Amino acid sequence: MMPTIGYYALVLALVVALLQGVLPLVGLPKNNGKLFAFATPMARIQSLLVILSFIILDYAFYANDFTVYYVATTSNSNLPLIFRLAAIWGGHEGSMLFWVAILAVWTLAVTFFAKELPLRFRSSLLAVMGLISVGFIMFILFTSNPFERIFPAPFDGRDLNPLLQDPGMVFHPPLLYMGYVGFSVAFAFAIAALLDGRLDVTWARWTRPWTTAAWVFLTLGIALGSRWAYYELGWGGWWFWDAVENASFMPWLIGTALIHSLAVTEKRNAFKAWTVLLSICAFSLSLLGTFLVRSGVLTSVHAFATDPSRGLFILLFLVIVIGGALTLFALRAPSVGLGEKFDLVSRESLLLSNNVVLFAATGAVLLGTLYPLLIDAMNMGKISVGPPYFDTVFVAIMVPGIFLMGVGPIANWKKASVPDMAGKLKWALGVSVISALLVPSMMGRLSPMIFVGLLMAFWVMSSVLTSMKIRLDAMPSATLKQKLNTFGRAYNGMLLAHFGLAIFIVGVTMVKGYEREHDITMQSGETKVINGYDFKFEGILPIKGPNYVAKQGQFYVSKEGKQVALLTPEKRLYPVQGAIMTEASISINPVRDIYISLGEELEEGGWSIRVYFKPFVQWIWLGCVFMGLGGILTITDKRYRIKNSA
């Protein structure tokens, strides 16, 4: 009974979404206020229906209702409750419903927090979001119905993939989707502005907090996913340039460009058409990413062939959304205008270079991600693009970008002077060069890549401090608290996010430059010295988990007689799927991780074991957290709490 209600709630939501999408747009040419008035109530009803439908499906997971085919394929009655509830986004159908549910959350947020927008503008904004919802709900109802029943019901479910049975599964997908789908708000803002033919400073001011919010979610979501991969996949990598990862990274890169270009549009009324284009691109890449990951195109291109209706629908939807948006852009962009002029050297031009860099980086990632798919789709063989491509190209593109990042915040709007900036930054440059040489000499090895990486990190840090100092010096008499307040949270947030990136670069550079990997074999009771640490293998304990059994290794790690950690890596067997999982054990500290995972039990006795030393690896995710906090700080700036300006 319940699943049927969930299904019809979704059908009803489709009807309401159509009204939400069509009525305000019909009213647009004649400025029909009566039709505009439909937008908000329809949006709210639609959102609530979708959320209701989502809750009903999740209730089926809670209640172990295996008459629902989707529940039977992705859950199991022995699965711990929290994973059962999260299993809803563990497969294709559920994640699509989850996507629309997140869109509903953003739509509701718009109806409540965007009251100050003029009625006409808010209505077309909600209409665009309604149309996106129509597309997705149709996709779910016609090709991927999560409420499909199966009779007789199987005795138990096929279980959630053991790889996904981890706290990461509870938080990573929601954060990531909040980010992906959040760009739909920026997209809808852009389309509404194009329809209106009006794009001014207020527009940018409205859009900014929404875009930054989506960006914060995406940043944290990607970081969490990376950390999850680091400990769960068992082999200590934190980024694999895997197509699925790239799919989430591309919207992030364009989103980052968008945040920066929005800043210019708001402050200087420049880059207007470009900002609109970026908003369209960010959401298009989000859509592309969702579909690449969730449609099965990536695991195998042939998934398209096995379910042609699904593949075709996806393609059609992408063409309509992206094509439609770009056509509208081509028609209306001239009326939006390019905006104010600026000098060759100015904060505008530096932010423009930032955008070029991020755009180029996205292009490079896109090429490496889609090319193998295209080649395969055209039956020209199977290829893969090696991570070295991404590494080299990415570093080459980002280094100039990061250099400019140090310069940008101290440059003046409209016209900046090179000698003046050089004078302000010469200390920062000196300090970073010296530090970038000093740290490697302490670590005992210097390579060009390590030097460049650290130079960039210290450069960003010291230039952030320089920008703060310049501002502080400008107000000699104020107290520190007053000073920080006058900066404005947006500015402080920006500096914090930049500082976060510097921390991230430190982590990446140190791990890449100094990590150690040891594949060894050990007998029970044996002690081995690895990288200056004594590893004593005490033996293997049998462990019984809620839905798995495991062999748990006991390793005492000590240095110079002092115990550092007891590490307990596991080899788990999940009987439902017959899957074996390697569970790593990690000793974490700010300057190094010791990471150990069990290989195989050897015929001659003992185990093969992999041990990693990962210096500063936690800084990678710490940096991302700082970026996220910086974004949050920016959103809370007073300037965005606008009174009715219509």
Add this chain to the structure above:
Amino acid sequence: MKSRHKRIAIIVAGIALLAIAATLLLQSFQSNLVFFFSPTEVFEGKSPQQGNFRIGGLVETGSIKRNGTDVSFTVTDTVKKMDVVYTGILPDLFKEGKGVVAQGKQGADGIFIADQVLAKHDENYMPPEAADALQKAQQYKQNAATAGEVK
């Protein structure tokens, strides 16, 4: 210099820079493409003599030999076989009779020296490359059979 000349110079410099960047990018792209071959194709000499490539198929039953962290096994597409050596820890789902993809170089003795062995996430899932190799081998067998009939 007049401002118009200046602007032209900047545009030319910008385009030159972009062209160089694009060339470097494509070069790096090309040198990092890793192609996939089935054991049959390798046997027919289609794979590169130097440089990395991928092979795939099934791990032949009874072929896995371990010596500490050194492992050797045979990959088959049911028509041709290839011996593979690898040092390190294999993924959890690496099993006899299951699909596998290995990346590395072919040594002078014909043995494939893998620096990466992939077996994918779940039990019944076959890496697409491995499935592809088996499919090709099937066709090869059929072709061979029909060719035999003609003779």
